[in-house]
Amino acid sequence: MSDLLTMVDVACWRGGRLLFEGLSLRVAPGEGLWVRGPNGMGKSSLLRIAAGLLQPLGGTVSCSACALADEALALDRELPLRRALGLWAALDGSRHVPAALGALGLAALAEVPVRLLSTGQARRARLARVLASGSPLWLLDEPLNGLDEASVAAVAAMISAHRAAGGGVLVASHLEVPGGAWRTLELAA
Numbered sequence: 001m002s003d004l005l006t007m008v009d010v011a012c013w014r015g016g017r018l019l020f021e022g023l024s025l026r027v028a029p030g031e032g033l034w035v036r037g038p039n040g041m042g043k044s045s046l047l048r049i050a051a052g053l054l055q056p057l058g059g060t061v062s063c064s065a066c067a068l069a070d071e072a073l074a075l076d077r078e079l080p081l082r083r084a085l086g087l088w089a090a091l092d093g094s095r096h097v098p099a100a101l102g103a104l105g106l107a108a109l110a111e112v113p114v115r116l117l118s119t120g121q122a123r124r125a126r127l128a129r130v131l132a133s134g135s136p137l138w139l140l141d142e143p144l145n146g147l148d149e150a151s152v153a154a155v156a157a158m159i160s161a162h163r164a165a166g167g168g169v170l171v172a173s174h175l176e177v178p179g180g181a182w183r184t185l186e187l188a189a
């Protein structure tokens with residue numbers, strides 16, 4: 001099966017400096033790749049390049065349909081959560097919203113407007129958005145930030161199931177993320 005993400009010899013210039021160069025990686029179906037490194041090394045920038053949101057200085061990027069969960073909630077604050085997630089699901093032509101709500105323990109909040117979610121609930125909602133998208137490749141930026149123990153377990157189960165179904169995950173995280181074995185990529189100065 002072909003890779004979900006391939007980067008070859010990628011370089012990134014941001015904030016007036018070279019963050020990294022000569023970076024190559026791949027994520028195959030079922031795989032997880034964990035990007036580590038100190039603050040400011042370019043982990044989030046790497047995910048944005050993979051998502052096509054940031055132009056690399058050099059190199060080539062080939063990425064299947066992907067969904068990025070970063071700091072941005074990217075959900076309409078005025079809509080009930082179920083409908084806000086539905087906009088993302090519709091974009092990909094999939095119907096994964098009930099599964100996403102259930103997986104992140106958000107089913108009881110389906111009709112609550114996004115703006116009323118607590119900080120932790122909103123963090124779970126940004127991950128539910130990724131699941132709802134039905135995308136084969138997930139790009140997760142610090143997915144465990146601000147999550148309680150039960151939510152971390154839910155994220156682990158969600159990642160395991162996604163990988164078992166042939167999905168791939170590229171995660172940037174300071175904490176070890178459960179959900180299967182990870183290959184690691186260290187961004188260092």
Ligand SMILES: Nc1ncnc2c1ncn2[C@@H]1O[C@H](COP(=O)(O)OP(=O)(O)OP(=O)(O)O)[C@@H](O)[C@H]1O
Pocket residue numbers: 014015016019037038039040041042043044045046172
């Ligand atoms: N929008 C932007 N414009 C200019 N420079 C930026 C922008 N976003 C980030 N940078 C710079 O790019 C560098 C890498 O940032 P990035 O967020 O990719 O690092 P990171 O490894 O994810 O950091 P952290 O672990 O703190 O989240 C930093 O020096 C940062 O100041």
